[in-house]
């Protein structure tokens with residue numbers, strides 16, 4: 001998986017892509033109206049404030065949708081794997097497109113409780129999700 005193109009970091013998105021270095025997922029939040037913001041932008045889409053800053057979230061999320069990928073997009077890609085959209089439990093409305101790990105693709109279900117794990121590649125920490133430990 002590590003041969004896929006990595007995100008290009010900038011001033012706005014680096015807090016998200018490098019959050020794994022701190023051990024917790026961080027999502028931008030408007031400091032004026034408290035709205036969560038993702039994908040990262042420099043201005044709040046709700047109130048147009050420029051006062052946005054990353055805040056740590058628990059990393060727990062619920063699978064909202066998924067698909068199983070069987071296509072080897074690059075020669076050394078391990079297939080099949082589950083691509084999912086997960087909704088963060090403590091940042092309502094924020095959904096991340098991610099890859100599920102530590103679960104067989106045919107066991108993935110909508111509503112599955114998951115938690116973030118990070119895959120460190122070069123200067124980014126990819127937020128991936130696995131079933132919450134002790135729950136399935």
Ligand SMILES: [Zn+2]
Pocket residue numbers: 030031032033034035044045046047048049
């Ligand atoms: Zn705002």
